[in-house]
Amino acid sequence: MSVNKIVSPRSDTRGLVAVGAAAILWWVGYTVLQPVTEFIAYSALGLTRGSPLGDAVAFFLYDVPKILLLLGAMIFLITIVRTFFSAERTRQLLGGKRVGIGNVLAAMLGIVTPFCSCSAVPLFIGFVESGIPLGVTFSFLIAAPVINEVAIVLLFGLFGWQVAALYVASGLTIAIIAGLIIGRLGLERWVEDFVWKMQFTAAQDESATLTWEERTTRGKDAVRDIVRNVWLYVVLGIAVGAVIHGYVPTDALAELMGKSAWWSVPAAVLIGIPLYSNAAGMIPIVSALMEKGASLGTALAFMMAVVGLSLPETIILRRVLKPQLIAVFVCVVATAIIITGYLFNLVM
Amino acid sequence: MITIKVLGSGCANCHKVEELAKQAAAQLAIDAKVELVTDMKEIARYGVMNTPGIVINEKVVSTGHVPALSQMTTFITNALAG
Numbered sequence: 001m002s003v004n005k006i007v008s009p010r011s012d013t014r015g016l017v018a019v020g021a022a023a024i025l026w027w028v029g030y031t032v033l034q035p036v037t038e039f040i041a042y043s044a045l046g047l048t049r050g051s052p053l054g055d056a057v058a059f060f061l062y063d064v065p066k067i068l069l070l071l072g073a074m075i076f077l078i079t080i081v082r083t084f085f086s087a088e089r090t091r092q093l094l095g096g097k098r099v100g101i102g103n104v105l106a107a108m109l110g111i112v113t114p115f116c117s118c119s120a121v122p123l124f125i126g127f128v129e130s131g132i133p134l135g136v137t138f139s140f141l142i143a144a145p146v147i148n149e150v151a152i153v154l155l156f157g158l159f160g161w162q163v164a165a166l167y168v169a170s171g172l173t174i175a176i177i178a179g180l181i182i183g184r185l186g187l188e189r190w191v192e193d194f195v196w197k198m199q200f201t202a203a204q205d206e207s208a209t210l211t212w213e214e215r216t217t218r219g220k221d222a223v224r225d226i227v228r229n230v231w232l233y234v235v236l237g238i239a240v241g242a243v244i245h246g247y248v249p250t251d252a253l254a255e256l257m258g259k260s261a262w263w264s265v266p267a268a269v270l271i272g273i274p275l276y277s278n279a280a281g282m283i284p285i286v287s288a289l290m291e292k293g294a295s296l297g298t299a300l301a302f303m304m305a306v307v308g309l310s311l312p313e314t315i316i317l318r319r320v321l322k323p324q325l326i327a328v329f330v331c332v333v334a335t336a337i338i339i340t341g342y343l344f345n346l347v348m
Numbered sequence: 349m350i351t352i353k354v355l356g357s358g359c360a361n362c363h364k365v366e367e368l369a370k371q372a373a374a375q376l377a378i379d380a381k382v383e384l385v386t387d388m389k390e391i392a393r394y395g396v397m398n399t400p401g402i403v404i405n406e407k408v409v410s411t412g413h414v415p416a417l418s419q420m421t422t423f424i425t426n427a428l429a430g
Binding site: 086087088091114115116118119121122123125126127129194198199200201202203204206217218221316319320 | 355356357358359361362388389391392393394395396397398399401408410411412413416
């Protein structure tokens with residue numbers, strides 16, 4: 001690549017200072033958030049601590065900036081991590097790995113490789129063409145959209161780190177197991193023929209040559225773009241969460257979370273498959289579902305079915321996969337999600 | 349005249365890149381043919397796995413993100429310099 005880069009040490013230092021200053025401001029803001037918002041809710045607005053309205057408002061005032069701060073930090077950091085990875089690099093890392101290890105690695109790389117679902121087809125072709133097993137490729141394609149940093153932050157902010165961790169763990173598990181099963185079934189014949197006949201030489205990879213200034217700029221741009229897209233869902237999701245927090249007594253919630261008809265998990269997944277939403281948009285729905293009495297497993301299974309399996313995605317994949325393989329893909333992932341949903345209901 | 353191909357499946361980012369390419373060319377007062385390539389076989393032929401991809405005069409200059417306008421103009425001037 002003949003791009004001329006002028007790397008000035010001074011601009012790198014300046015960039016570092018800017019990031020450092022932003023980090024300090026972030027930390028200060030985050031620490032004073034709770035006392036400040038409690039002051040606003042209980043003193044300035046004169047609401048009663050312990051009352052449903054008072055608690056709901058305090059929760060809302062605290063959580064909206066808190067989650068936006070966490071979101072900003074998370075997006076910034078993960079975008080920078082992603083500048084060190086690329087589809088080309090992942091392709092090299094996965095090449096030659098045995099099935100099993102390959103699936104695990106592919107699922108984990110699905111989190112850190114920059115990936116937009118419109119790239120699914122060229123990426124599929126690139127991976128498969130370089131000899132990466134079909135199942136391993138699928139592990140990547142399942143993990144990437146499902147394990148979404150916005151969802152993780154929102155789940156962490158609204159339900160705690162255990163739920164967020166569970167979400168990531170289950171996304172990985174589903175990606176690995178579904179990929180293993182699809183690989184085992186030996187369905188190469190259901191990939192469109194032209195894919196096997198193509199020559200594919202990967203374009204050069206810039207992930208190693210970016211300067212720190214470029215990486216942090218991308219981080220900043222990603223924060224601006226993503227927050228601009230999802231802030232409304234965040235506010236909605238927190239508003240619902242605030243209502244639960246203020247108005248639903250803790251014991252009632254615990255009771256509700258335990259109750260769930262056995263068919264609610266598969267029903268949620270079946271309803272979720274034809275629906276499509278981005279991960280952020282799902283969070284208000286998950287909150288509302290849980291308020292209505294759905295257990296955590298059912299709500300998360302619904303979310304994963306909506307985000308992980310979508311009609312637009314299957315239509316796009318039809319360009320490289322024959323209908324039979326698409327059907328197998330959907331069924332295997334759906335089953336994995338259902339099993340995970342049951343597991344959560346049992347465990348939580 | 350240079351050819352700028354934007355490789356992508358037609359999502360919003362790809363259109364953004366297409367617009368940026370036209371803007372950059374206009375800013376540099378360069379005669380450029382900008383086209384959006386959505387055919388997957390074509391995209392794979394260039395070795396691009398992460399769309400949007402930007403190809404100038406048959407050379408891939410960027411994959412996987414929407415560049416800033418200043419970056420786009422840099423791509424074009426570099427391509428002209430050869």
